[in-house]
Amino acid sequence: MRTHSTRRLLGALAVASALALTATACGDSDSDAADSSPKDVKAALEKGGKVTVWAWEPTLKKVAADFEKKYPEVDVELVNAGTGDKQYTALQNAMAAGSGAPDVAQVEYYALGQFAIAKSVEDLAPYGAKKYDKTFTPGPWNAVTQDKAVYALPMDSGPMAFFYNKKVFDKHGVKVPTTWDEYVEAARTLHKADPKIFITNDTGDAGATTSLIWQAGGRPYKADGTNVGVAFDDAGTKKYTATWQKLLDEKLVAPISSWSDAWYKGLADGSLATLSIGAWMPANLTSGVPAASGDWRVAPLPQWTKGDRTSAENGGSSLAVPKAAKNKELAYAFTQFATTGAGASSRVAEGAFPATRADLESKAFLDTPFPYFGGQKANQVFAESARNVGADWSYLPYQVYANSVFNDTAGKAYVSSTTLSDGLKAWQDASVKYGKDQGFTLD
Amino acid sequence: MTTSFTTDSTGSSPSSPGHRASRTTPPATARPRTGGSARKSRRPPHTPLNPRPSIPLTLVTGVVVLYTLAPLLWLVINATKSQRGLFDSFGLWFADDFNLWDNITRTLTYDDGAFVRWFLNTLLYVTVGAGGATVLAVLGGYALAKYDFPGRRAVFAVVIGAVAVPGTALAVPTFLMFSNMGLTNTPWAVIIPSLISPFGLYLMWVFALEAVPAGLLEAARIDGSSELRTFFTIALPLLMPGTITVLLFSMVATWNNYFLPLIMIKDPDWYPLTLGLNAWNAQAQTAGGEAVFDLIITGSLLTIVPIVAAFLLLQRYWQSGLAAGSVKE
Numbered sequence: 001m002r003t004h005s006t007r008r009l010l011g012a013l014a015v016a017s018a019l020a021l022t023a024t025a026c027g028d029s030d031s032d033a034a035d036s037s038p039k040d041v042k043a044a045l046e047k048g049g050k051v052t053v054w055a056w057e058p059t060l061k062k063v064a065a066d067f068e069k070k071y072p073e074v075d076v077e078l079v080n081a082g083t084g085d086k087q088y089t090a091l092q093n094a095m096a097a098g099s100g101a102p103d104v105a106q107v108e109y110y111a112l113g114q115f116a117i118a119k120s121v122e123d124l125a126p127y128g129a130k131k132y133d134k135t136f137t138p139g140p141w142n143a144v145t146q147d148k149a150v151y152a153l154p155m156d157s158g159p160m161a162f163f164y165n166k167k168v169f170d171k172h173g174v175k176v177p178t179t180w181d182e183y184v185e186a187a188r189t190l191h192k193a194d195p196k197i198f199i200t201n202d203t204g205d206a207g208a209t210t211s212l213i214w215q216a217g218g219r220p221y222k223a224d225g226t227n228v229g230v231a232f233d234d235a236g237t238k239k240y241t242a243t244w245q246k247l248l249d250e251k252l253v254a255p256i257s258s259w260s261d262a263w264y265k266g267l268a269d270g271s272l273a274t275l276s277i278g279a280w281m282p283a284n285l286t287s288g289v290p291a292a293s294g295d296w297r298v299a300p301l302p303q304w305t306k307g308d309r310t311s312a313e314n315g316g317s318s319l320a321v322p323k324a325a326k327n328k329e330l331a332y333a334f335t336q337f338a339t340t341g342a343g344a345s346s347r348v349a350e351g352a353f354p355a356t357r358a359d360l361e362s363k364a365f366l367d368t369p370f371p372y373f374g375g376q377k378a379n380q381v382f383a384e385s386a387r388n389v390g391a392d393w394s395y396l397p398y399q400v401y402a403n404s405v406f407n408d409t410a411g412k413a414y415v416s417s418t419t420l421s422d423g424l425k426a427w428q429d430a431s432v433k434y435g436k437d438q439g440f441t442l443d
Numbered sequence: 444m445t446t447s448f449t450t451d452s453t454g455s456s457p458s459s460p461g462h463r464a465s466r467t468t469p470p471a472t473a474r475p476r477t478g479g480s481a482r483k484s485r486r487p488p489h490t491p492l493n494p495r496p497s498i499p500l501t502l503v504t505g506v507v508v509l510y511t512l513a514p515l516l517w518l519v520i521n522a523t524k525s526q527r528g529l530f531d532s533f534g535l536w537f538a539d540d541f542n543l544w545d546n547i548t549r550t551l552t553y554d555d556g557a558f559v560r561w562f563l564n565t566l567l568y569v570t571v572g573a574g575g576a577t578v579l580a581v582l583g584g585y586a587l588a589k590y591d592f593p594g595r596r597a598v599f600a601v602v603i604g605a606v607a608v609p610g611t612a613l614a615v616p617t618f619l620m621f622s623n624m625g626l627t628n629t630p631w632a633v634i635i636p637s638l639i640s641p642f643g644l645y646l647m648w649v650f651a652l653e654a655v656p657a658g659l660l661e662a663a664r665i666d667g668s669s670e671l672r673t674f675f676t677i678a679l680p681l682l683m684p685g686t687i688t689v690l691l692f693s694m695v696a697t698w699n700n701y702f703l704p705l706i707m708i709k710d711p712d713w714y715p716l717t718l719g720l721n722a723w724n725a726q727a728q729t730a731g732g733e734a735v736f737d738l739i740i741t742g743s744l745l746t747i748v749p750i751v752a753a754f755l756l757l758q759r760y761w762q763s764g765l766a767a768g769s770v771k772e
């Protein structure tokens with residue numbers, strides 16, 4: 001209850017400070033964009049100094065230590081300033097206050113647009129970031145670039161996969177679904193066999209919904225600079241709503257929020273039978289659900305059309321350098337170190353899911369057995385999914401706000417008689433209205 | 444999570460004076476009374492201090508006791524479980540294995556001993572913040588109660604007004620102000636706002652009005668005692684129960700403070716326990732993060748221990764404070 005209202009308040013603050021931010025950001029234009037070069041970065045590394053990094057990603061600890069070892073003059077201060085929207089709020093507050101902003105910040109792909117359009121993150125192209133266009137897989141690279149600018153470097157990615165509790169499926173003799181129709185069927189069979197079992201949980205999660213629409217071929221968002229479009233009525237979105245509405249109508253998804261302790265409990269005791277989620281999930285399962293070790297397996301995401309192999313991204317984040325950073329060259333040097341080459345590989349070894357082609361294609365990565373998944377070489381499934389991510393997806397330049405009102409609009413489908421497509425329409429209206437208020441052109 | 448438990452400890456304490464009252468009753472009733480009943484009974488007759496037992500009231504009290512103690516019990520029981528045990532055993536009973544000592548060790552050492560650092564931070568904030576707030580409240584309350592000076596009514600209005608403004612509403616403006624002064628991310632950002640306790644000041648003011656008789660101060664002045672000396676040797680001992688009450692209130696408020704540090708402090712090295720435990724909890728909600736529910740629960744238990752201890756140690760001073768002024772002397 002308390003955290004809920006705090007989150008509300010923080011959401012309101014985020015919006016308020018985003019407004020302030022766009023206002024101030026217009027004033028100081030991007031005059032200081034072109035005066036940095038790869039040479040300056042090298043000089044900064046020799047000179048040394050302090051880099052403050054706001055990130056919640058656990059494998060960065062190792063990277064920070066490695067970086068300090070390689071460049072003894074540099075001191076990396078890793079700060080966990082909250083996760084997701086909490087951190088973005090803090091970031092925007094610090095920027096609005098004019099002090100206390102970090103040199104490097106972890107920003108999820110869906111949120112990057114908000115910082116890019118406000119010009120509150122540095123364009124990294126002049127520092128030499130352009131040369132990495134073949135280093136990263138297309139999905140994440142597409143998410144951090146806009147026209148000629150590179151607003152961040154991809155840190156990890158989240159190609160989706162289908163995690164299922166093999167023990168539960170075996171016990172009730174249910175075949176692992178390969179299409180979403182089979183998925184609905186499996187949901188019915190499992191729930192009928194044991195009313196405690198749900199195919200999955202869902203209480204309305206903007207990230208999960210947009211990911212599945214993405215996979216179904218829906219492209220609800222158009223973003224081209226300040227020209228924005230929101231339309232949840234294309235064929236892909238309809239495929240998603242038709243199927244998911246069945247699950248909601250028949251109460252086949254558990255009313256449990258993701259990441260809650262009830263969720264972890266459900267994953268542990270088999271009452272939540274599957275998850276369609278990003279490839280970063282194994283680390284969470286291993287540490288959070290040790291009791292179900294050996295029960296779970298990984299399969300490709302069920303398809304909307306039989307025989308297809310389309311996938312989508314779910315989550316994933318980048319490292320960006322705020323305009324307010326004190327030592328941008330050094331900040332870029334750290335960002336580069338953490339996201340490419342040896343830094344990226346050491347993070348993958350610690351359990352992060354790569355956004356770099358080299359790591360994704362390396363034999364060692366592909367052949368790693370996962371004891372948690374009964375020895376399955378799960379990375380092969382994930383890598384395959386990364387290759388099959390549907391192209392041309394884009395988020396709104398104010399997706400953080402849009403996601404924050406998902407539950408007030410589309411979320412109604414989960415708690416009342418509102419249908420999912422009506423809910424999405426309400427979400428669309430709220431997003432359009434906010435965009436107009438912010439000065440975007442909506443068509 | 445933490446908040447609800449500590450509210451319980453504050454909530455259950457007022458019941459203690461009740462126990463005390465019933466304990467002191469027998470001597471009072473031992474005196475011969477007029478109009479006593481003719482019935483021979485070893486039970487003392489019912490008086491306002493020893494009322495007739497009421498079954499509905501007892502039931503309601505029982506429910507309230509359960510309501511306040513159950514979360515505490517839950518916390519103690521679940522601090523003994525491993526992460527696995529947390530998920531596959533009944534919430535209000537022990538799991539098969541007993542992990543309390545192991546959990547405590549791991550809580551204290553996890554993440555390079557971050558918990559210990561946060562504990563010391565909290566201790567610092569409470570000692571300087573709540574201690575300072577109490578000193579200021581006592582000095583201010585005494586001055587307002589015992590000295591007449593221009594603008595006293597204005598101060599009264601401001602204090603009463605300040606009691607009505609929740610700290611949460613002031614947090615963001617305070618953040619912007621402190622940020623300009625370069626104080627964010629330092630312990631001062633938490634300590635300075637904690638020093639101001641309008642409620643404490645008000646409480647001390649009202650208490651000082653009653654507890655320190657004007658005649659006593661007059662007598663001291665006539666005997667040639669300086670104002671400072673009068674305050675320290677005569678007024679301060681009389682003010683002690685009120686002081687302890689204010690100290691307890693500000694200690695609890697500072698110990699549980701969440702929103703202010705959340706806004707002010709980004710550097711985990713300066714986190715208080717509330718933020719630290721929340722950060723551990725947030726780990727379970729991020730991709731690639733490590734879920735440490737067992738450590739959060741054990742950490743919460745360790746977090747409330749000092750505040751419970753403070754109440755147990757200080758409650759007798761507090762009780763005599765509650766009773767002060769209730770009898771006309």
